[in-house]
Amino acid sequence: MCEVRRAALRMRTTRFFLPWAGSGVRMRATTMADGDRAEGASTESELEPLRFQRLWGEGHFEVPASERLGKCRSVKEFEKLNRIGEGTYGIVYRARDTVTDETVALKKVRMDNEKEGMPVSSLREITLLLELQHPNIVELKEVVVGNHLESIFLVMGYCEQDLASLLENMQTPFSEAQVKCIILQVLKGLQYLHERYIIHRDLKVSNLLMTDKGCVKIADFGLARTYGMPPQPMTPKVVTLWYRAPELLLGVTTQTTSIDMWAVGCILAELLAHKPLLPGTSEIHQIDLIVQLLGTPNENIWPGFSKLPLVSQYTLRKQPYNNLKHKFPWLSEAGLRLLNFLFMYDPKKRATAKDSLDSSYFKEKPLRKYIPPQPGLQCLASADLSLCLPSLRARAHAHLPPPSQQAGSQHQHGD
Known part of the structure; x- marks a missing residue:
C-alpha cells in the first residue's frame, strides 16, 4: 500500500518489495532528501525522483518523478477550505475534492521526527481504519x-460537528432522549470494534463526531490497538485523564476493551450532567475523584486490587459509599444500574458494549x-476552530502527554 511504502522509504535499512522494480526485487531505499540531493535538484513545487540502492550487489534503481506517487493521488487535487481542528497526531482541514466536488476532512500526518519517517501511530491508524466499515x-x-x-494526508469522511464543540456552544x-441516541450509536460502533479485538484507548467527547443528520462517529484512532490472548503489555499512559479507567491510573499494562467502557460511562454521565464528571487535574486528583464518587476499592469488589503496580504509591481516602445516586437523583433506576455497571472497579465485571x-x-x-442539525454552530464549517472555539483545543489535549512522550512510553511496553 502506498502509505506503508512511503513510510518505509524513509528508513534506509527497511526491506520491502517495490512495485516499480518488478516482482521480487529487494532493495535498500534512499532518496535525495537523505543527503544525496544533486545540484539543481527539484524545487519545493516539484516531485523528486527516488533512488534505491540494492541490498545486495551494486548499483541503484531510480523511480521517475512521474511514477513516484504510485497509486496515491496528490494532495493538490484537494482545495483546503479551513482548518477545523487538531487531533493527537495531526492537523485536520475541511477540504474539497476537486475531482468529485465532495467535502472531506483532510488530516495532515504530523511528522515530529521526519528522519524516522511516518509515526507508527499513524501507520496503525491507517491500517485499522482501512479495515473498518461501520x-x-x-x-x-x-x-x-x-x-x-x-x-502525507488522510482523506476522511467529513462530519459537521464534534461532540465537544456542541457541548460548548449549544x-x-x-x-435525555437525545443522550440515549448518542450513546447507543457510540455503543454500536464500539461493539463493532471490540468484536474485532480493537481497543480505541482514547474515547472522549472531542473524539466523537456528528454529521448534520445526527449520525455519531467514533474518530481519532491514533492510540487504538488490537489485542489478543494472552494480552500483551501496553503503556497505561493512554486515554485522556478525565476518561481514564482506574486500572490504568494504578499502572495496569494488560488492557482490554473494559477501558473503553469506563470512558463510555464518563461520556454518558457528562452528557446527562452537562459537564465533565471527573475533571481531574492530575493522576492523584483523578483517583481521588473516582473514590469520592464510587467509594474506596478493596479486594472484595476488585480481586487483585492490592497487588496493582501503583497501589502502594497512593493513600486512598476512606469512603464507604457509592454517590452516583446523589450525583444523579433524577435518573431512573435503570439508568443508575447502567452507570454502575460501566463504572465497575473490576474490569472483568464491567459492562461490555453488548x-x-x-x-x-x-x-x-x-x-x-x-438529534436535529445545530444551525448555531455553522462556524465549525466556515472558520478556524482554534479561533472560533479556543477552549476546545485545551480540552481535547487535556492531560495527555505529547506524542513524542507517548511513543517513548509505548516502546518501553512493547506497544
Missing part, C-alpha cells in the same frame, strides 16, 4: 501525498430521539 466509525477514504515523503443541552446495548435504560421512556 456507520458509527469515521471513514478513511484514501491516503494522498504531497511533494515530499514527509507530506443554547439548550441535549435532552451488555450496555441490552440495558433496559434504552428501552424505557424517554425513548431515544433524533
